[in-house]
Amino acid sequence: MFSLRHLLLISSVTEPWSPLDEDLGPGYQITRVSSLNAAQSLLREKRFDMAFIELALLQAGPVQGVETFKNTLNELLAPHVETPTVIITPDHLVPFAVELASETVSGYLTLPVEASELKLMADRLFESRLKEAEIRYLRDQFWSQDYDNVVATTCPQMKIVLDRVQDVAPTKSTVLLNGETGVGKSLFAQLIHQHSSRKNKQFIKVHCGAISESLIESELFGHEKGAFTGALRRKLGKFELAHGGTIFLDEISTLSPSAQIKLLQVIQDSTFQRVGGETDVEVDIRIIVATNENLKLLSDEKKFRQDLYYRLNVFPISIPPLRNRMADLPTIMQSLIEKLNRTHQKHIIGADPEALNALMSYLWPGNVRELENVIERAYILERSKKISLQNLPLEIAQVDQSSTVLPIDTTLPLAEARQKLVSQFERAYLQELLTSTHGKINKAAETAGISTRQLNKLMNRYKLATKDFKWSKLSPSPAANFES
Incomplete structure (x- = not known):
């Protein structure tokens, strides 16, 4: 037994659709309306698997243009923005249909339309939706399994992290993930997205450190045709592609100064301009950023915009190593x-x-x-x-x-050998302690059960310096292919 595929056909033209008076096949149920008002009423009450719309109906007033068509279409589909849509166009409006198909709709057909053409397009859309649903299901299963493994923790620091993830996920607040290379910042960004109201929308990841300074603005914000040599057509940036969903900016500290300014504008106004463009583009996105650097220190040293740092630091989460x-x-x-x-x-x-x-x-x-x-x-x-x-x-x-097993030197007298082993143990203990506390003297002394004066004395004895144990100064991970 199969379920019907509900197709909405919006067209004021009757004659070219006469073949559709015959059925497209047993798998389809077609609802035909001749005006946008009738279509809007239907869409408020019912969800359709796909919609076919005559382009001329989207013209609001005497002015023709892609933005006009796009705005009318967005208003029409507001109740169900995810509905796959195909434009039906006469020959003279094909250029508009092509541009819409590259940005907004799933495709276009030219009048007159044969029933076989319509059925082929509908079949393709339906198959594409099934594949997307399957990918979404597998992705959700994958992340839910990882989440189950992450939450099974006995570490107090990790429990605090998970509590903070749970608190911030349902909000739209910007999140700053701190942690060494390899701790799983990318996973936590995904977890926040998957447990938010945007979980069925796009999650776009950008590895800022892997993109050259000359290309980063175009990659993030897109560019207009002719904006620079090689810009043969308009390109949408990651921020536009993430509209309605979440964008994750990894290695945020590597952003160029000009890209930092644009990012600040997006956070403040939810708008930006493509490279070479003059029109403001509005976006609705959730921003998550990550770094293995100390952004506060970088901003104090004027190596990162201080105003951007404060905008990003709305909800910081530090992930333990x-x-x-x-x-x-x-x-x-x-x-x-x-x-x-x-x-x-x-x-x-x-x-x-x-x-x-x-x-x-x-x-x-x-x-x-x-x-x-x-x-x-x-x-x-x-x-x-x-x-x-x-x-x-x-x-x-x-x-x-x-x-x-500590090495034992049997050529030494017992007391001297014991003292040597104690010194070796103390040095190893202090190294572990300072590493785990990121070189924080007060915390290390409290953990060791000694005073800060005693700790400093021991560190001087073994020539240990706190600067060597700051997490942001650690050497790069041997797992060089892992960004987060």
């Missing part, structure tokens, strides 16, 4: 293995104790993305039911050995 939530590592690892099992049709059930100890002892400078890469590599190499130590990278396998 993996080394600060190591209790979650086994859960994350198991989730990655289960995904790989589904993809590769293998059945690995986890990691053996030695391998797990090594994974838990490593500092993970590349965070979750580095863990993902390591697990995938080990998974491919593994021939048993559990990931073994021998299939982990050497730098991780050796960490386990060096961290579980």
Whole structure:
């Protein structure tokens, strides 16, 4: 049994549609109206799978133009803006139809229209909608699975992050995601979008650091034909493509000064101009940005616009590095293995104790993305039911050995050997402590249960400086292909 495809035909012309008096086939139910008023009344009461509209009806007054047609069309379809629409046009209006098809509608047909043409176009639209629905379903399933794995956390910092995500997701507020490379800022941006009222609209991601300074404005805001050498036609930017949805700007600190000015205008007025254009373009978007830099410091040093920083810093969320939530590592690892099992049709059930100890002892400078890469590599190499130590990278396998057994020098007297081991332990402990607290003396001292004076004394003894442990100064992640 099949469901009918409801098609709305809006046309004041009768003669060219005579073939449609015969049925298009058992799968279609056609509703015909001859005016926009009648169509508007219908659209308020009923949802159609697609609409075919005579272009001449969209002309408001004596002036013809794409903007006129577009405005009338938007007003008509306001109750159901997602309805796929095809323009029916006479030959002399084809240029307008072509431009509408490139920006607003799904396609166009020229008069007179044969029933077979209409059916072919309707079939294509319906198939396209089915594919989009399937992709949307699979995408939602994918992110909901990841969300389930993320929320299964025992880390207090992570629970605070998830609470903040839950609080801000339903709003339109701008969100600033802070965190080291590889912590999953892109995932959290997706989670915010998926749990907002815009979840069925576009989520457009832009890696600002991967686009050259000369192209970034065109990429974000689009350009007009002839705006620069090589601009052979109008191009819509990411902000226009994200209209109604969410735009995620990763590595926001790399934006050029001129692009920062335009972004500030979008945040303030919800408008911008394409490169080479003079007309304001209005957009309704949710902006999420991410950085692994200290934007406040950059703005204080005049390396980033201070007014833009304050506009972006409406709702900051700091995502902790993996080394600060190591209790979650086994859960994350198991989730990655289960995904790989589904993809590769293998059945690995986890990691053996030695391998797990090594994974838990490593500092993970590349965070979750580095863990993902390591697990995938080990998974491919593994021939048993559990990931073994021998299939982990050497730098991780050796960490386990060096961290579980301190070297003992038996050539020294007992007291001297003991003191040497204590010094080695104290230095290693302080390095771990300062790394986990990002070099914050008060927090580190409180965690260690000592005074700040005692901590500074120990740091001087072992030649440790707080500047070496600031998260924003960390070296780039070895997982260089992971942006967030």
